[in-house]
Amino acid sequence: PMRLGAWQGRDRPPDPEVVRWFDHPEVVIQRTYLRADGERVWLSVFGSRGAKSFHLFEHVPELCYPLGGWQIDHFGLARLQLGPRPLPVNHGVASGPDGKLVFFYLYVWDSPARDPERGTLSLRIAAPVTRSPEATFAVLAQDFVPQIFSGTLRWNRF
Secondary structure (H helix, E strand, O other): OOEEOOEEEEEOOOOHHHHHHOOOOOEEEEEEEEEOOOOEEEEEEEEEOHHHHHHHHHOOHHHHHHHOOOEEEEEEEEEEEOOOOEEEEEEEEEEEOOEEEEEEEEEEOOOOOOOOOOOEEEEEEEEEOOOOHHHHHHHHHHHHHHHHOOOOOOOOOO
């Protein structure tokens, strides 16, 4: 949706590199969300089915950001508290010519089977650091991501 709680979204122009690197994904959503206090979040969603869905795992921020001139300052796994089980997300902090940003990414399947023929979505969320990386992480983890995921499931595949 274009509105997620206090966040108002607008579509960004399509990036031709997405078509090239992800082999013409079936789903492409690229939006910028703004909050009234000036906080900004970039959301990108890419989805594919079948063999080309594996391209979603090959082009990830910790590998692609350095190719775009960013330095990865930190990378790890966070578990966001959203319900009965935490939501695991890959996250990091990157530095570039225009400052720092905090990024999250995760994958979504429609069933526990994680069948590539049925498809995979890659969600990528990034925000510029306006105060500190910790404050930006908190904005994403406690305000933005819960607007997308209202909760987690009680079961775990593994």
